[in-house]
Amino acid sequence: MTQEHRNKSGFETRAIHAGYEPDEATGAVIPPIYATSTYKQDGVGGLRGGYEYSRSANPTRTALESTIAALEEGERGFAFASGLAAEDTVVRGLLNPGDHVVLPNDAYGGTHRLFDKVEQRWGLANTPAALSDLDAVRAAIRPETKMVWVETPTNPLLGIADIEALADVAHEAGAVLVVDNTFATPYLQQPLALGADVVVHSTTKYVGGHSDVVGGAVVVRDLDLAEKVGYHQNAMGAVAGPFDAWLTLRGLKTLAVRMERHCDNAERVVEFLRGHSAVSQVFYPGLADHPGHEIAARQMSRFGGMVSFRVNGGEPQALAVCERAEVFTLAESLGGIESLIEHPGRMTHASVAGTELEVPADLVRISVGIETVEDLIADLDHALG
Known part of the structure; x- marks a missing residue:
């Protein structure tokens, strides 16, 4: 199978075969870990395969970058030490x-901190806006706006933004559209095909999928x-x-089958939560009454493994739910094979407390893993009291 054929194949085939051909010397079907900092050159300036120094390029990283570009159907991919490194x-x-960025008004706390505390000192202004409201986005755009930053679904309120419509709005203003595709993954959503210019990922999450590596990725649509x-x-x-790239690539190969199980389990968990008397509200784009459901159904193949819910009893009860869970692990992060539970207001989104991005104090966020779903439901039933 040629590389061109691989890149035109189905998602699961690309995840396994794109980006690397079996090693000519040994026939190894998995890319080796090239634990080297430098490369012997064929004379001064004569590079072997384009490699001279591993900050610039490393064959293991190249395999990961090529694979994720093929899955996002982009021109090129780039792998980073973390999702925030990719964003920066x-x-x-x-x-x-002097440029200006429009941000989601419910962006991930780390993204908001990067723009508001780090990039702002560099001279970059930003305006949060409700990205589900196209008029609000247009109102937030200034003559100096050069980027519209999108999360869909958002973290932690699972808001949905219309990527295709936002691409039109951004491009009319002469801005690029960047989509954080971490929650959906390229298996469930293809932002570049919908008009986005850049896709970013925290590959720590679903792409790596096993909570054993930190990383980030960027895929772009043109040269x-x-x-x-x-x-x-x-x-x-x-x-x-190279070792982080190898671990991430290993996870990427099983993304499709894992995402199907994440989605299956999340749908069952949502059904349970909706019927529980201790739960006042459930956030999940797969629900017919979710305000972004129709858009999500149009631009996603399924609705993902992330669920948030509010509990009766306010913050004390939300904290108690998090601490009583046993199968769900109390921890930050998401997207791994194991189920996680957290209190966004005190944990992942503490940095936005007191701002317009502050999340409800009674909110609990869960990353639904791939365990036996009956065990997850029983654990939540116990935690809810």
Whole structure:
């Protein structure tokens, strides 16, 4: 099978075969871990396969970058040491001091902190807006707006934004559209095919899938963006190491089957939560009464493994639910094979307390894993009291 054929194959086939051909010397079907910092050159400036120094390129990282680009159907992919490193490289690679960014008004706390506390000191302004409201987005755009940043679904309120419509709004303003596709993954959602210019991931989450590696990725739709991001990836240097790239690539190969189980389990958990007297509200885009359900159904193949819910009794009860859970592990992060539970207001989103991005104090967020779903439901029933 040629690489061109691989890139045109189905998602599961690309996840396993794109980005790497069996090693010519040994026939190894899995990319080795190239634990090297430098490479012997064929004379001064004579590179072997384009490799000279592992910050610039490493064959293990190249395999990961090529595979995730094939899955997102983008021009090129780039792997980073973390999701925030990926975000920072996109921002500094594509924007300049004095530019303006429109952010989601319920963005991930770490993304908001990056823009509001770090990039703002660099001279970059931002305005949070409800991205589900196209008029609100248009009102937030200024003459100096060069980027619209999208999360869909959002973290932790599972809001949905219309990628195709936002791409039109952004492009009319001369801005690029960046979509954080961490929650949906390329298996459930294809932002570039919907008009986005850049996709970012925390590959720590579903892409890696096993809670054993931290990483990030960027995929771009054209060569001009690829040149800018690639230059800054090398110049800034926050790249994925070869072992991290290998672990992430191993996880990526089973993304499709894992996401199906995550979705199956999440749907059952949502059904249970909706019927529990201790739960006042459930956030999940698969629900017919979710305000973004129709858009999510149009741009996603399924609705994911993330669920948030509010409990009766306020913050004390929300904290108690988190602490009483046993099968669900009390921990930050998400997207691993194991189920996790957390209190966003005190944990992942503590940095946005007191701002317009503050989350409800009675909110609990769960990352539904791939365990036996009856065990997950029984655990939540116990935790809810």
